[in-house]
Amino acid sequence: MQDYRAALKASDPEIFETLLGEEKRQREGVELIPSENYCFPEVYAALGSAFTNKYAEGYPGRRYYGGTEFVDIMENLGRERAKALFRAEHANLQPLSGSPMNQAVYLGFIEPGSTILAMDLSHGGHLTHGAPVSHMGKIYRFVRYKTNPENGAIDFDQLRDVARRERPKMVICGYSSYPRDYDYKDFKSIADEVGALTLADVSHIGGLIAGGAMRNPMDAGFDFMTTTTHKSMRGPRGGLILCKAAHAKGIDQSVFPGLQGGPHMNQVAATAVTMKLAAEPAFKAYTHQVLKNAKALAAELMAGGASLVTGGTDNHMLVIDVVKSFGMNGAIAEKALDHAGMTTNKQVIPDDPNPPLRPSGVRLGTPAATSRGMKEGEMKEIARIMLDAMKHHEDAARLASLRNETRALCARFPVPGLG
Ligand SMILES: Cc1ncc(COP(=O)(O)O)c(C=O)c1O
Numbered sequence: 001m002q003d004y005r006a007a008l009k010a011s012d013p014e015i016f017e018t019l020l021g022e023e024k025r026q027r028e029g030v031e032l033i034p035s036e037n038y039c040f041p042e043v044y045a046a047l048g049s050a051f052t053n054k055y056a057e058g059y060p061g062r063r064y065y066g067g068t069e070f071v072d073i074m075e076n077l078g079r080e081r082a083k084a085l086f087r088a089e090h091a092n093l094q095p096l097s098g099s100p101m102n103q104a105v106y107l108g109f110i111e112p113g114s115t116i117l118a119m120d121l122s123h124g125g126h127l128t129h130g131a132p133v134s135h136m137g138k139i140y141r142f143v144r145y146k147t148n149p150e151n152g153a154i155d156f157d158q159l160r161d162v163a164r165r166e167r168p169k170m171v172i173c174g175y176s177s178y179p180r181d182y183d184y185k186d187f188k189s190i191a192d193e194v195g196a197l198t199l200a201d202v203s204h205i206g207g208l209i210a211g212g213a214m215r216n217p218m219d220a221g222f223d224f225m226t227t228t229t230h231k232s233m234r235g236p237r238g239g240l241i242l243c244k245a246a247h248a249k250g251i252d253q254s255v256f257p258g259l260q261g262g263p264h265m266n267q268v269a270a271t272a273v274t275m276k277l278a279a280e281p282a283f284k285a286y287t288h289q290v291l292k293n294a295k296a297l298a299a300e301l302m303a304g305g306a307s308l309v310t311g312g313t314d315n316h317m318l319v320i321d322v323v324k325s326f327g328m329n330g331a332i333a334e335k336a337l338d339h340a341g342m343t344t345n346k347q348v349i350p351d352d353p354n355p356p357l358r359p360s361g362v363r364l365g366t367p368a369a370t371s372r373g374m375k376e377g378e379m380k381e382i383a384r385i386m387l388d389a390m391k392h393h394e395d396a397a398r399l400a401s402l403r404n405e406t407r408a409l410c411a412r413f414p415v416p417g418l419g
Helices: 004-011 013-028 041-047 069-086 098-109 135-139 156-166 184-194 206-210 245-259 265-277 281-303 322-326 330-339 367-371 376-391 396-411
Strands: 090-092 115-119 141-145 170-173 197-201 224-228 239-243 317-321 345-347 361-365
Touching: 004 013, 013 396, 041 265, 069 090, 069 206, 069 239, 069 265, 090 245, 098 135, 098 197, 098 224, 098 239, 098 245, 115 156, 141 156, 156 184, 170 184, 184 197, 206 224, 206 281, 239 245, 281 317, 281 367, 281 376, 317 322, 322 330, 322 361, 322 376, 330 345, 330 361, 330 376, 330 396, 367 376, 376 396
Parallel strands: 115 141, 115 170, 170 197, 197 224
Antiparallel strands: 090 239, 224 239, 317 361, 345 361
16 A cells, blocks of 8 residues: 655645644644534545546436446435435535535525524524625524524524524424534424425534434424534534435535536545445444533533533534633733643634634534543543643743643543544
8 A cells, every 4th residue: 555644745845744744733732612522534645545546426326427327326326315314305416615605505405595594693693604704694684583582492482583584494403503403393393384495504413413412403304404524523624515305306406516517526425435434333422521621621611610600501503701810811821821832722602892813602412532532521621721831821831841741631532533
């Protein structure tokens, strides 16, 4: 077998150096950004394979290129595995990432100018749920629902009122920064009442649904479910669309030729491999541990004075209101945590009075640390280091010593595929 790393090292030492630096960074720090993870080692093999050379516009059995006999078998396997894993009638593995996957759903089923009901962005919605700066926000008319300021939960009364008033063509749930679970039937019944289609963008929790640790919107009769494949799923960077059989043709046409050209067949192969691994008992156990770790981390942080948005977590994610907790903004907290070897990201909180580059929150999650085998005991250590770093964010020597502690912790937990 070819040694691709040796070839890269010899021909492009500058880029190879940056790769080594990134690998070291990933090994020596605790990755707490909730949308990041360490992919399965098999995913590296599929991504760095001969599938990357192949053009295969179209779908299995109906391609616009010759030489597709093997990619057809591979993509069909991936589709069947995805359908079985998510109890869905149809699956499309070709979206290049999460944003095009959502665009494909809108393009296929919503007329320009029509109304879509989605979560307010500061309350947890994603850019592709109609941020004014995204072109989706320009093409469609997005109206909003919010969370309840009392308990941070989705305000279904407000959601129903807006739906009755605005008669949207689609209702979207699924979030980038909402740490709670919810009952998909509540969305479905409101959408049914006003004749709207239902889309659950479970990009963050797709893996947790696959592993049975969280509810599956397809079980509640949703029309569409979209998920990125690289977050809690541990697959390649990519998007996956699941839908009812009645929408299969519309989705496939929308992805290709509606939005994309040639699919990245190496990514499709890596997703197919991920679908197999995510069906295994070990992955089920992993997803349950992700949730246990998030609860343990939340409890420890709160005991140390951190105020969490919604007061806790039901999923893999936590949002700390760092202004309220420690009197600093999210950018300062992110930097202090970085210095201590804890990678997080600054985050707006519901109706944040502060701007996105200096917001009031920090967002963190447990999928990546759990992939290294860390459990509740390690969450306690992580919380202790984080609290110390935020409380002493101006003390460079203390941050450096915390970083050494983080390094020592990480040395006990090799990174899958990187060692
Ligand atoms: C809920 C949600 N949808 C869509 C996306 C878009 O994914 P990508 O960054 O792959 O385009 C994200 C990414 O963070 C997300 O959180």
